[in-house]
Amino acid sequence: MTAILPLHPLRYRTVFISDTHLGFRGARADYLLEFLESMECETLYLVGDIIDIWEMRRRGLRWSESHNAVIQNILARARRGTRVVYIPGNHDEMMRDYAGMTIEGVEICMRATHQCADGRRLLVLHGDEFDTVVQCSRLVAMLGNRMYAWLIRANHWVNRVRQALNRPYWSLAAHLKHRVKNAMQYIANYEDALVHEAREAGVDGLVCGHIHHAELSERDGLLYCNDGDWVESCTALAESHSGELSLVDWIALRETLSGTVDAGKVERRHAA
Numbered sequence: 001m002t003a004i005l006p007l008h009p010l011r012y013r014t015v016f017i018s019d020t021h022l023g024f025r026g027a028r029a030d031y032l033l034e035f036l037e038s039m040e041c042e043t044l045y046l047v048g049d050i051i052d053i054w055e056m057r058r059r060g061l062r063w064s065e066s067h068n069a070v071i072q073n074i075l076a077r078a079r080r081g082t083r084v085v086y087i088p089g090n091h092d093e094m095m096r097d098y099a100g101m102t103i104e105g106v107e108i109c110m111r112a113t114h115q116c117a118d119g120r121r122l123l124v125l126h127g128d129e130f131d132t133v134v135q136c137s138r139l140v141a142m143l144g145n146r147m148y149a150w151l152i153r154a155n156h157w158v159n160r161v162r163q164a165l166n167r168p169y170w171s172l173a174a175h176l177k178h179r180v181k182n183a184m185q186y187i188a189n190y191e192d193a194l195v196h197e198a199r200e201a202g203v204d205g206l207v208c209g210h211i212h213h214a215e216l217s218e219r220d221g222l223l224y225c226n227d228g229d230w231v232e233s234c235t236a237l238a239e240s241h242s243g244e245l246s247l248v249d250w251i252a253l254r255e256t257l258s259g260t261v262d263a264g265k266v267e268r269r270h271a272a
Contacts, residue, residue: 010039010248013117014239018047018126018209019229021091022067024055029066032230035250036073038257041238044074044082045114046106047209047227048089048126055091078105085112089126089210113203118243120204122223123197127208130193187213191226195219207237216247 021027056062078084084106088095098108111125190211198206205223214228214235225245228235234250 010238011241012039012041012238013241013243014043014045014114015039015041016045016047016124016207016225016227016237017230018089018227019049019212019231020070021049021052021055021229021231022070023062024052024231025059025062026231027052027067028230028234029064029070031234031250031254033066033069033073034254035234035236035248036070039238041082043114044077044084045112045124045207046074046084046086047124047207048087048128049091049209049229050086050089051092051095053092053094075104075106083107085109085124087111087124087126090128090131113201114207116239116243116245117241120223120243122225123201123203123206125197125206125208127190127194127210127226130190130197131210187211191215191219191224195222195224198222198224214247214249216245 017032020029020032022029074084086095086106086108087110088099088108095108096110099110101108111123114122114124116122194206194208198204199220199222203222205225207225207227209227209229211226212229212232213226214233214237215224215226216237217224223245225237227237228247236248236250237245238248239245
């Protein structure tokens with residue numbers, strides 16, 4: 001049983017989550033499990049890097065009870081009738097061999113097109129194929145992954161100190177992303193490439209993950225949605241039953257449920 005549970009479940013038409021990196025020591029499976037146990041949805045999209053096979057191959061199996069509970073929660077949803085769509089990413093790329101199949105009620109595909117309740121059509125894909133680092137040099141990508149893992153470990157100890165001082169959670173990796181010019185240019189280039197792909201597909205926008213940078217914005221007349229991650233930001237993209245899209249910040253939301261912050265900080269809504 002998790003620590004934070006609302007009196008009434010959060011009800012959504014669709015939820016998109018990605019980059020949970022189960023099997024990686026820095027994955028916040030505890031927060032993800034809280035979120036899953038606190039919400040209901042008709043369709044759940046798993047937008048890649050759900051299981052971190054890269055990390056498990058490098059450091060061995062690190063599969064805690066909370067990681068297993070997340071998987072069991074998702075499978076239970078599929079058994080109860082929730083549509084679960086799994087789009088593998090680069091860290092769980094071996095699952096791409098099963099594209100087109102349904103396993104334990106979970107549909108596996110390379111990409112999907114989601115139609116919102118208001119009629120908008122969104123291309124859903126992980127996005128690593130538009131990452132020039134991943135595509136041009138797997139060695140550089142693996143090195144970057146190791147550096148990122150080091151940052152997450154450092155972030156763990158920083159937040160242990162902050163917790164002792166009764167300070168809120170703070171992401172060192174996210175802070176550095178916003179401070180380093182090259183990192184921000186990389187994010188901008190990635191977003192431009194995804195928006196171009198959505199335009200070519202003839203849809204109204206897209207949903208992706210991969211870069212661990214949650215975003216909900218309109219770019220050149222198309223909707224760009226990145227659902228973030230469950231290592232740093234602990235965010236998801238949610239669609240209401242009327243078709244409204246919002247980014248759910250679970251760290252802020254769980255504090256709201258505990259009565260510690262203004263509920264206005266929980267979601268950054270897209271003005272449709």
